[in-house]
Amino acid sequence: MRQWSMRIKAYAERLLTGLETLDWTDSVKDIQRNWIGKSTGCSLFFSLWRGTEGEDASSEYKIEVFTTRPDTVFGVSFVVLAPEHPLVDEITTEEYKEAVENYKKAASLKTERDRQSDVKNITGQFTGAYVLHPFTNEKVQIWIGDYVLASYGTGAVMAVPCGDQRDWDFANHFNLEIKNIFENVDISESAYTDKSGKIAHSDFLSGLEIKDAMKKAIEEIEKRGLGKGKTNYRLRDAVFSRQRYWGEPFPVYYKDGLPTIIETQHLPIILPEVEKYLPTEDGEPPLGNAKTWAWDTTKNSVVSNELIDNKNVFPLELNTMPGWAGSSWYFLRYMDANNETEFVNKEKADYWKSVDLYIGGSEHATGHLLYARFWNMFLFDQGYISFAEPFQKMINQGMILGRSSFVYRTLEGNTIVSASKKNEYNTIPLHVDIALVDNDKLDIEGFKKWRSDYADAEFILEDDGTYVCGHEVEKMSKSKFNVQTPDELVEKFGADTLRMYEMFLGPIEQAKPWDTKGINGVSNFLRKFWRLFHQGADYAFEITEGEPTKEALKTLHKTIQKVTADLERFSFNTGVSNFMIACNELSDQKCNNRQILTDLVVLLSPYAPHICEELWVKLGHEAGSINKATYPKFNEAYLVSDSFSYPISFNGKVRIKVDLPSSMNAKEIEDHVMGMSELNKYLEGKQPKKLIVVPGRIVNIVV
RNA sequence: GCCCAGGUGGCGGAAUUGGUAGACGCGCUGGAUUCAAAAUCCAGUUCCGCGAGGAGUGCGGGUUCGAUUCCCGCCCUGGGUACCA
Structure with missing residues (x-):
């Protein structure tokens, strides 16, 4: 199948180093680092050995x-090619042709997934061919x-x-030679994969530390022209076409079978109408069903397929773009959503710059978050925007999990066993709708109605005659019947309460079960x-004017300081x-001072907008104006206090507290503390x- | 296996640079108010101990006057990832 793909691999190194910023x-x-999978080492050529002993090796x-371990080159005891390696047929000797063919066939029948899940099962086949070891010239099996x-x-x-x-497992399985090229290391049970220690039996590498040997080996390989230092990435190029209808169509037509790009001024190309969104009978994507999906190069427009003559009118691309064609740059479009001529105006992009804060899930780490970075870097390279990274700061919010309830059904199927007795029977757990469960007790009649196939089921109950459900914390999902909607809580407590409670539950990054206790x-x-x-028995609105007390100001400014800092660190x-x-x-x-309360309402308004808006209006402001109020200013002067309660600790354990003037210096504090009679109890007569x-x-006293 | 995050009361959690562990809230206990209830208010609530006191941040070591915080080793939980040479 012919597909489009994006050369994200070309950005592998920059995607890696960019992470540091x-x-x-x-x-x-x-x-992302693991996904990009950088590994450094070197490539090394092994010449094929042909013919009889002693013949010219070249x-x-x-x-x-x-290899990432050029230091172990003298430990090579065979070479393994991927079954699909292009040289396999070429090198296999007559004697092994059939066996190799069979092996290749077996391997090709396995899907990539099978091959990866079947790791323990060691398979392989000798080709009959040999290469020569680049340093020792010894024959090595392929x-x-x-x-x-x-x-x-390189597939080899x-x-x-x-x-x-x-390699050790492979050698062990096929009884191949296992050379030991490490100093004082036992390899009889498994390979030695640590990167510390010394190399032995390795000509010019013998006696070197592994790390030094790596450098030396690459040096020598390059010097002798046997290969060279190289970096590999695990990251693959990203397939950019989908065989479905709903995606952006490619502005591409096929002239003599070659894709040709439609020029920018003729865009956009709009998806054609189709009768059904299914693939065609001969397996083409859904756009293959469109009747008007050809490009007229004289009119520069989409025309009926009947007009295709392959001279002026050509067939259009049938694939569409994947989801990440849009998700990789939508945030740039937000800056200039009505622009008909560019995807974003450069000046506007320069003004707004990259996304300040991205709140999202880490499940997009190897998809969207990587593609968007790649896409953004490309646009940066092309000069359309002036920042290479799209999302400077990111917070991964934790998921709110559900608490699922379970009933336990016997394998035979018609008996439902209560939680504490489930182990006496052979049971399987079944999710049960949490609406039918109260405090882990099941509403049995409700359950029978809910699952009519169990209307006649027998129930084995607890000794007190109730049915107790099991529970587990997992993702909220309809299929797990553990979804809690906030509607009821909003009804009962109001949206401000629900919002603040969600914030109050714990750190934003942390996943936690939804518990309304x-x-x-x-x-x-x-x-x-x-x-x-609001004061008095009837809670009438009442505030006092005038200067607030020192105490109230201290409370207010302490709050401004803390709440602001909390906001900044989310x-x-x-x-x-x-x-x-x-x-x-x-x-x-008993403070109900206007100045204090006004500032506090503004401060609280992002957390509890509804109540604060109402109080704001009651304080005499115009409705809807709290969003425009000035953020309260923190003044440290209100926080200074003239005394401090010093904890006095003995060997690090706090025992006594003493109030001392904040102005005292270390020497004065020491003199005062040493004169305290309370000390004797803890000193036990010692100095x-x-x-x-x-x-x-x-203050800490060491006894 | 490897990589990452985390482990603190009955519970959710706090402690921003090593300096009073358990802020704040839930729950619980006792009390006030009430015919009663809701609501509200007051007091208490890490554990052991009547008390004086002692122990204590997953476990074992270390550094330090002082460690939830730093270092070494281990255990457990959650997430990611895997024949990547």
């Missing part, structure tokens, strides 16, 4: 292998084996059983916050708790060995 989690960066055929992949490296490996576990805590907070503005859960602290403190202070004073922090 990004503010992403290590785990997503690592997933043959027209050379087999190129890629095998084929499907553990060597045609699509990676030099097998070093002592240094590679797969604590939601009334947030609800209580919002009610308490409301009460700051720590919403601690943000919410700081609002709770502020509310508790102001309640205790302290050492005293550490950290002003503004702690």
Whole structure:
């Protein structure tokens, strides 16, 4: 099948190094690094040995292998080619033709997936041919084996059983030689794959540390013209066509069977109407069913297929583009969505620049997030935009998981066993709708109605006569019957409460089961916050004017400082708790001062927009204007206090606290502490060995 | 196997540069108010111990005056990935 693909491989190195400039989690960066799979080593040519012993070694055929361990070259005891390697037929001797053919056939029948899942099963076939070892000139057998992949490296490996576990297994299985080229290492049970130690029995490499031997080996290989240093990437080019209808059509027609691009001024090409979105009878993609899907080069428009004459009118491409054709750059289009002539105006792109914050799941690490980076780099290289990376900062939000409930059905099928007794029977778990379960107890009648095939089932219950379900935390999904909709909670507590509770649950990156147990805590907070503005038995709106107290100002500015810092590091859960602290403190202070409450409402408005909007209007502002209010300014002057409660610790354990003026220096603190009579109890008559004073922090006495 | 993230009360979690472990909330216990309930308020709540006190951040070591935080080894959980030479 002829397909389009994108040369993402050409960007492998830049996609790798670019990661270092990004503010992403290590785990997503690592997933991309592994996917790109850079490995450095060298290529090395083995000449084919032809004919009889002693004959001239130089043959027209050379087999190129890629290795990351050139230091082990003297441990080579055979060479393995992928079954699909182009030289296999050429080199196989008459005697082994049939066996090799059979092996190739067997391998080709296996899918790539089968080949990968069948790792433990070692297979291979000798070809009868030999290469000559590039340094020792010894004869080395050539095998084929499907553990060597045609699509990676050169499709051929030099097998070093002592240094590679797969080679060791292969050698062990086929009784091939296992040379030991490591100093003082036992390889009788498995290969030695560590990259530390010394090389032995290896001519010019003997006695060298492995790392040094690698360098020396490549040097020598290059010097003798046997190969050269090389880097390989695991990343493959990305297929860019799909055999389906719903995708952007390619602006491409086929002239004499060769694809030709339609010029920009004639775009866009719009998907044709089709009767059905299915492939054609002879297996062409759905666009093969279109009746108007040909390109007229004189009119520069899409015309009926009947007009195809292959002189002026040609057939159009039938594949369409994949999802990532759009997902790789939509964020650029957002900057200039109505532009009819360019995908984005350069000036606008320069103004808005790359995405500041990308909140998304790490499941896109090897797909969308890699393609978008590649696409963006290409546009950058072409000068359309001025930034190479599309997403500077990324947060991977954790998934909210569901709590599934299970009933246990016997294998025979018509008995349902309660959780604690399930092990007495041979049962399988079945998901049950969580709407039918309350506190793990099953509504049996409801269950019978829900699954009519179990209407006549027998139930084996707990001793107290109830049916108890099992449970597990997993992804929320209709098929697992564990989906909880927020509607009910919004109904009961309001959208502000639900929103804040979600933020309060814990760090944004963390996955957690959806548990509404604590939601009334947030609800209580919002009610308490409301009460700051409403006094008396009938909760009438009432605030006081004038200058706030020192205490209230301290609470406010402490809150501004903390909440702002929390916002900047996306720590919403601690943000919410700081609002709770502020509310508790102001309640205790009985503060309902206008200045304080106005600033607090603005601060809280991103968290609880509905309530804050209402309070904002009650404070006398125009409806809808809170979004335009100035963000409260933090003033450190309100936070300075003139005393500090010093913890006094003995050998690191805090025992006493003492209030001291903040202005005291280390020496003064020391003098004061040493004069304290409370010390005696902990000193037990001994002299302290050492005293550490950290002003503004702690005093530690070493006994 | 390899790579990454994580492991703190009954529970969700906090501790931003090594400096008072358990903020905030849930739950629980006791009390006030109420005919009663809801709501609200007050007090308590890491564990052991009546107490004085002791122990304590997965386990075992180390560095330090001082470690949830840094270093070494191990265990467990979650995620990714795998004949990639």
